[in-house]
Amino acid sequence: MLTNDFSVAAISVRNVSAGYAEEIVIHDVSFDVFKGEVFAVMGRSGCGKTTLFRAMVGLLKPLTGEIYYGAEKMEPISEQPQLHILRKLGVLFQSGALFSSMTVADNVALPLRQFTSLPKNVIGELVYLKLELVGLSDSAKKLPEELSGGMQKRVALARAMALDPEILFFDEPSAGLDPLTSAELDQTILGINSSIGTTIVVITHELRSAFAIANRAILLDPVEKTVIAEGPPRELKNSASDLRIRAFFRGYAD
């Protein structure tokens, strides 16, 4: 059962520093994502949003600090993949990351075949449902390369949602999409959140999208390399006294 309880932490990030080789990209980042909320990780390009996202889903080992899902600590996938946690996550990568040698339907069916023992007929129905949800059931038999970028992204969303995960990650969902498609995707995200209470983490720099969907947001700063603001996006825009926060949320350079 998924319950919307804005006081129970679904993900807790504690004092996480992460980076590559010699370069620390984010330093001492801590925050909570509550169950059932839409949470935005925001910041300018190069501030470490994607690094943080990769650390949260276990693709990157944090240099220091821990990430908890509920009470369980997330270990890096490369060291100790925790299938029971990964099973609860759905991830939509920036480029979609569809398997190019499989049809659209097989892409969506892959996690179902991997994690469930549902019979073929039921998997077929479920694939159809998920594709219908993103409006692409007609393209089920096509290969990813035959689809446009926006359509690929929607298929990737269908794949991420195949197992009805408790937490969905979106890495730059609107990257490469036109404003209308991007707004539609925002509506889809809100729909998922409200219908079954999925916790959603969106990595984005799109202000419009963040204002439209996020309950809360954090703002990462490329110079400080850490969180400089946390709260509902509108509040941050209207009441922040920090110049950097104002500049980001009002969208002008100082």
Next chain:
Amino acid sequence: MFQIQYKQKSFDELLIHIAGSVSVEDAVSVNNELLEILESQPLKNVQLDLGGLSYLDGAGMAVIRNFARSCNKLRNSITLLNIPSSAKRFLDRDQFPIYNDNSILEGIEDPGFVEQIGEGMVNLKQNTYDIISFLGGIVDAFSSGLRSPGSVKWEGFLRLFEKAGVDAVPIVVILSLLMGAILAFQAAIQLRKFGANIFVADLVSLSICLEMGPLLTALIISGRSGAGYAAHVGSMQVAEEIDALRVLGIDPFLYLVAPRILAVALAAPCLTILADIMGVIGGCLVAGFSLDVTPTAYFNQVKKVLEISDVLKGLIKSLVFGVQIASIGCLRGFQVRGGAESVGSATTSAVVTCIFVLTVTNALFAVLFYYFPRIWSF
């Protein structure tokens, strides 16, 4: 957790109640239970009451749709009662009157026999066209490179030469040493019978310099550089990097293909000389150990029988092999369309094509050298 109860409502009506929460974890057992009930009850009209459900996810809906379809298959009528509002979109028959048939997971059908022949012909035509335009592109690149040598990137060329040539030295050394030793060893068994031990030097030096050296080196280069170029250029094609070069006004043939052909064409003869030397040394080792031929006697015999012309023949061959390998690798890379799978088949195809073309070329050279045995005379 979920509960399923059923009762006979009237003489041909079956009412099934499903309550609790149905999620992807329970979906398999819900599916099995529902189908069991359906098969055990011979009643015509089935009603499924969803009123008691507190949670129903996608897998649950899929199970219910599958159940409804099974009912249809058994010619039972099915009515869903109290559909939860969040599931209306997918379960309400008014909105989704047709339960889709299950062909969604069956991929593209395998083409029939005639279709395959047709496809093969189309591919042949496309492949021929690709090869001809590729050759044209190479000639064009080389002629413009000759006209304005400044436009060729030489620093990149040195890196390519290092990767195709210098980096291949260890494997070429080891394999050709072994090849020479194996040849000598096999010959030793026969030669010993006739007391013709010293002729092991003739056999090893001639077969290494004329055939094995150039061919072995060429095969190693196809596996390393031929496959590497196909994968590299293929990935560039997928990532639109080739298109980026084109719109920057840079000819991909001049920038990518020409330096690679030059690098491999130069590296192949160098590696072949090395392979020749190592092969002869390998033969010498075995001759010394198992045929009692001293190194001095061995090399004296080599000097007597091996002519510069023989070595040159091998080097000319390897030069041609080098040009062919680099061209085939790049050609297969340029032919990549689509994604990761296509890069994989381009790499495979590059190596296979290289082996085929090398063997055919080698045969042609054999005929050519038969009619023109001496290409170098003092």
